[in-house]
Amino acid sequence: MTDQGIDLLWGLLLVSLGLSALAVFFSISRHRRNSTPATVHVAGEDVASEAARKVLREFEKNGQSVDAALVTWSPETLRKILHEDLPEAQVIVVSNREPYIHNTKGDGVELVVPASGLVSAMEPITRACAGTWIAYGGGTADRQMVDGDDRVQVPPDNPSYTLRRVWLSEEEYQGYYLGFANEGLWPLCHIAFTRPIFRESDWDAYEAVNRKFADTVVAEARNERPIVLVQDYHFALLPRMIRERLPEAIVITFWHIPWPNSEVYSICPWRERILDGLLGSSIIGFHTQFHANNFTESVDRFLESRIERADAAISYGGQTTLVHAYPISIEWPLQLLAKLPDVAECRARVRDRFGLPADAKLCIGVERLDYTKGILDRFHALEELFTRHPELIGKVVFLQIAAPSRGTLPAYRQLHDECMRYADDLNLRYGADGYRPVVIVAEHHSQKAVYEIYRAADICMVTSLHDGMNLVAKEFVAARDDEQGVLLLSTFAGASRELLEALIVNPYDAAMMSGALSQALTMSAEEQRERMRRMREIVRDNNVYRWAGSMLLDAARLRKRGELDRVTANAERLATPDNVVPIFERKQVAGLR
Template sequence: MNLVVVSNRVTRGKANEPMTGGLAAALLPVVEQSGAIWVGSSGRLRDGPQKERFAEVEALGAGAIAMLDLPAAHYGGFYEGFANSALWPALHSRSDLIRASHGDYLSYCEINAFMARALLRFRNRDTAFWVQDYHFLALGAELRKLGVTEPVGFFLHTPWPARNVMSGVPHHRELVEAMLAYDLIGFQTDEDCENFLAYVGQDLGLSVQDSRVTSRRGGIVGQTRCATFPIGIDAEKFAQAAMRAITHPQVSRLRRSLHGEKLAIGVDRLDYSKGLVNRINAFDLMWTREPALLRNVSLLQIATPSRGGIEAYCNLQNEVARLVSDVNGRHGEVDWTPIRYLNKGFGQAVLAGLYRCAQVGVVTPLHDGMNLVAKEYVAAQNPDDPGVLVLSKFAGAANELDAALVVNPNDVDGMARAIASALSMPLAERRLRYAAMMARLNSHTIHDWFNGFVGALRDARIEKETVEPALPAPAILPRRSAGPALRYY
């Protein structure tokens, strides 16, 4: 089976290319080893009428990457508009932040249709398409419109919210109906899968049996299988990278600058879903309540800016910067800064070394699909003297890494106590917790995730039968002229 993987952006995986976990870091190693073709945006935009031309196609290990210039006329409404001002806040249960115009929705549909046409270049009888994430909820339906009958699967890297939250998204019904064109839909957690099945069963009134949704598109009855595929990492490979990174110049400079003090680390995109404000408030409270920790532990917070054209992100950036300045002003000394706050990304080689330097990893999102930073932090630790992971109960990773100190990110007092506990945890307990988490990471790697989904997609086919008389197709997208979830470990 020739596999075509589709995402909004692709990465070449250079060692110094900034990365903070997430989709790109996950897909890179499996594309390199599997021979898949990874298709996505080049990051460049084109003006005026255009064909679906690929700007670049190049080898990536045993696979390849193909990059497409997207139409400038629709990209803003697609990306900063509907995808990240309507879908992203809803998927992270922030219905108060949903903002989108009808024009944004039309642009979202146009980009999905544009990508579908471009993918036909890679279609043959043995092709399967695997679509990644919320940018392309409608891509499967667009491929079906073009006559694609080969397997098409979809994996959602974010959470899927409760029914009442999803119903706050404009055109939510049309989008979910479009998703049912996929043969297989994968989620990070059982809760996400169950939320989706509850929506299609109750809001769309469709039949759901054994995690299969039966739906009708025109005169065709088809089934979509829904299942849980928690994403992993290559823990051993990341551990080796962390060992090598100890001698990296940036890592060496960090170690020398600590002068024996302990370090906590947070690595996130600058996003309201990551819980940065509550995290900083927790450190502030810890230093206020336990002044003995002043000058004995600092926080390295890497917060990579993103989506700067969206008001909610600009407001967050200003709020976090103000808060960091306030905490440093009250607790800092002329020769000591409590929070080292960096608004830039680092390559995986450097990040692995930074994780290994830190006695505490703080991963406290308010809501997250999985959060691979949590897994990378654990994998990077020195087995003889491991650090402690403080992990939000609302990250998908908490379902697997239950040997972490699991916290409620809305409970600032509880987080402050957990961080202090992590700093004073005895070596024997740290080793036990680390061993348990590493065993879990090694039992389900990124390659197991990839093979599990691809195997399920290979077996999944939409079971079709002609329905007479044919009923009108549901209005999935505008015309351009106008049960218990299965778990795969």
């Protein structure tokens, strides 16, 4: 064979090797079951990534079993992934809500940590990654606490990452947040029978604010290849805006609320624009596979695209976006629990604080005052319980912690008034001296105070009419190191796919809910222990670091795939007949013959 023939074969071999490597990476990226994110497979199966293999080897070197590696997802695990598989990657988190708020109080400044599921999930991740968190600065003292570049180092007691605040005018906030995001997208995505309201002026504000956050992301990026974690429905347009200016960035968008079916989604006047914006992402994540499927069906219906269902990917506009389910979770609260009193003292404190009878069973609800949470439906269930079991009147108290939320919007003001009227009515009909069956506390509570309430409760009701995941359910389980307490959990919350030992209820069925309440009130301590023990194992093992690690491992695969694409493209170019002689000449110069 001639030298030219040999060189041509050599070039074709390069192409073949590159394509084979790509096939391996596409195979690895096939969609995993949403109940086992970032699981490391052993005994001859493929390991999720090189980073996971290195984590495994580290555990084995230290004498720990493979099983330990599967359950001990921690900040150190994330740091290993970043160091080994995403070296020098800058992590940027973008959300509407900031993790620390500074408010004026008297002559000083008060630091507020918002009680938010998103903050609870993302704050430990950002700490572990030493990243930058970009958020709206809405605190009354936020401006005076930042430096000249609108940055502040947080947490205050042990600074480990940067909070970059973005300032919005009152008009921008009203249109983007209260208007389009929460009067439009929020009811659109939640099946709670509240009609979405769409105004063109709100859309204009939404688009402008997304553009402002894109400018901030670009300004904060230290190079052209950051990893940007875009959070939630406030920023549907942001991924495309980032992609236009940072084409080599890995953009991971996580949608924290449900995604409706395509028929419901079609209501939105800007449906194609929103889908186009989100498909600027490298990865789009949802809590459940059901919501991921709804998103894919919406894209299939409204955009010219190619759906790769086997790979859980969408090809659109020359780019491929992975669409996966990543069930979110919480940080296992070892340090927080160590600071709290034992369960008996928590019970005494909570009952004293809210004036609750010492001998009554305590049922709790903890969330923002929102029409998607099913608060009124709990009151219906309690009324049904008293009708069916009048002997329980005086023996059950329902404590509803309802943090004020979006109180300027009509739907929220109406809900507040309805809750107060219903509670007053139940207290009038079933109450007595020293006993109120319903206690509503419409104020914000610190994380420590909330966990104290969890530990004091006999029953926790999570009765969402429609929800993404709902971390209250997981927090209640994590708080119960005494392995007691009963969780009533809506079938319409994503957590019901994982916490199967909870009493799963339909919040629209008052009779069913009252029956579950009766079952919870009479459940033996042993059955409570068996159920709680299994749920605690699930929440501890599938913690927030595993959730984040799943997405970072997928990001690492995408980055490596991009590098292989470039290698393969170069090999194909060099293997063309016009390049055979140049290849031959380069090999001679390099001494390869």
